[in-house]
Amino acid sequence: MKVMEVSHLIGVIVLALIPGIQTTTTRPVTTSHSMPQNFQCLNGGLYDGIKCICSDDYFGTICESAIDKVVIGKSINTTVVLEIRITNREYTGDLSDVTSDGYKQFEEVFKAEMKYVYGDIPGYRDVIINSLRAGSVIVDHDVIVEMEFHSYVSVNEMYEEIFQRVQTEFEEFIGSNCTPGDSPLCISSVTIAKHPPPTPQELCDDRLPPGIKEFYTPVIRPEGLVCVSDCSQESEKYVNCNVGQCALQPQTGPECFCPNTDIYMYTSPRCRGRVLKAALYGGVGAAAGLLVTAIAIMVIMLYRSKRQRPQRLYEEPKY
Template sequence: AETGTTTLADTATTPVEIGTMTPADTATSPAASTTAPLETSPPPTSTAMPTSATTTTPATTPWTTTPKPSTSTARPALTCENGGTYDGEKCICTSAFNGPLCQFANDVIATNVSTFKTEVDVQVRVTNKIFTEELNNKSSLVYIDFELQFRLQMKTVYQSVAGYQGVIILNLRQGSIVVDHTVIIEAPLSNNLEATLASVTEQVVKQLEVVNTTGGNCSGQLCFTAPSNPVLKNATTNFSAADTCKESAPPGFAEYYSPHITEKGVLSCLTRCSQDVPDFLNCHYGQCQLKISGPQCACANMDVFWYPGDRCQTRVSKVGVGMAVPLVILFIGGIVLATFLIRARSRGSKARYRGQ
C-alpha cells in the first residue's frame, strides 16, 4: 500500500470494536478516531462535551469544608443601669449604686457636711468718728477705708465666737457712726438646729458686752459701744439638712432619703434600709434593697424556702413541705381506711347477731 493510503486490509489488522467504544475511549484516543473512520457505521451517540486538550485530565472534585459552630465562651455583655459601665466581666457602678447591674441605690449617702452658715444682724456705735456724707457712697475712699478698718477690728471683737467668718456692713448712719452689720458664723451641725442658732446669737451678744466694758481703751482705733439690746435679728440660716439630702441623692431616689446627724456631727442621708432610722425596714431572713420604686425586701434562698410575708419574717422549707404532703395524704388515707374497716366489721357483727 502507498504511504498515506489506508485500505480495508489495513484496518482489519487493527482490531477495533465497532459500537463498543465509550466516550472515554474517544476522549483519550483522538488519533484512533481520526485515522480509522468507518463510513458504513455511524459514530456512537454520546452526550459528552466535545473533546479538547483540557478534557484529557479528569476533573477533580474540590474538597468542601463545613464550618464548625463557634465555641467561643465570651460572656454576653451586661446592661448596666444607673450610669454603670461594663468592663467585659461585670458592671462597674458609680459611687451611689450597687448590685450586679447597679440597680440598687446605696442605703447611706455620706455628705461630709459638718457645719452650716448662719448670720446674726447686730448694731454697734463708733464713738470716736463723725459721720459724713461720703460714708453713704460705698465707692468712696472714705467708705472703703472705714469698712476695712471696721472689719479688722471686728475680727478681734468676735474672735472668741466659734466659727466666726467675718462681717458685712448693712448700713451706716449718724450718731457718731451707727453701724448695722451682719456677723457670719460657720456653726457645727447638730440634731437640734434651733438650739444651735440660739447659742450663736448668745455668743455674739456676749462679745458685744465685752466691747462695752473695754470701749474706752481704743487709742488710735475705732471705739465701739453696743446698745443694751444690740441684736437686730437673731441667728438665722438658709441651711436645710433635708434639702441637702435631696440634692445629694441620685435622680429618682430623693424621696427615700432622710437626714441624720452622726455622733461626730456629720450629716448622713439614710433610707429605711438603714438600722439607724426609726422606721427601719427589717427584712429578717432577707436584705433590704433600695429600688426606684422604694425600699423592698429581697428574701434569701428563694429556691429553698417560701416566704408568706413581704418582709421575709416567716419562711417555709420547700423540702419539708414536699415530704409532709405525702405523709399527710397517707395519714388521711389511713384514717379513711381504718374508718371503713371499723364500719365493715361492725356490719358483719350485726349480721351474725341477726342470724343467730
C-alpha cells in the same frame, strides 16, 4: 354529665389552683458579668463600656440601689445678722462698688476690728458684709460661727447659745463705744436678728436627691451628722429583713431581697416564714390527689345508686 367528665373537671380545677398559691417572695440580688454595648445605667450612672460607674449616692450593677449612709460632717456654719451704725466714718460713693479700692479698704478694716468684738466666741470664723449705706456708715453684716453637732444637745439649743453670746459681746462693745484696734470704729446703734440654721433632717434632705431623701433619718455619730437609710439599724424606721438583705430602691424605698428564692418561698416580704418549695408542692399535690380521689368515689357511688333505683312500669289507678 358523665362520671369521667365530672372527675376530670374537678381534677383540672384543683390542679389549676396549685400554681396560684399566694406566697411572698422577693428576687435575689444578681450580678451581670456581661452587658450590651449601649447599656443604660440608672440614677445618673455612666457606662464605661464594661460596667456602670455610679454616682456617690448609688451602687449596684446598674446603680439601682441607694447607699445606706451619707456623712454631712462634724459641724455647720451658723449666721447671726446685724446692722450697725459707724459714727466715725463718712459714706462715700465708692463704698457702693465692691470692686473699688475704697470698699476693699473699708472691708479690711471692718473685718479686723470686728475680730476684737467676736474673736472670743468659740467657733467664730468671719464677718461678711452684705451692704453699706449712708447715715454715717450703716453696715449690714453676718457673723459666721461654726457649730459642732452633739448628740446630747439639739441644733436649736446650740444656735440659741451662739446668738446670746454674739448679743452679749456686742453689748459690751457698745458700752466701750469704739473698737480697740489700729483703726477703731465707733458704734452708735445695733440691730441684731436670728437666722437659724437648717435642722439635721433639712440638711439630709438638701444633700440627698429626690426619690430617696424621704427614706433617710439624721443621726449623730462620732464622725458628725450622718444621714442613714431605713435599711440601717441606726434608723428609727429600720426595716429588718431577717435572713435577707435590705436595699433602698429609688421612689419605692427599702426592699428585702431574700436568699435562695430558687428553692425557698417566704411568707413575709421581710424574709420570714421560709418554706421549702419541693416540700410545699409535694404536700399540696398529695392533698389535691386525695381530694380528687375522694370526690371521684363519691360521684361514682352516687351514679351507681341512681342506676340501681327500681322504676315504676305503670301508674296506679286514681280513685
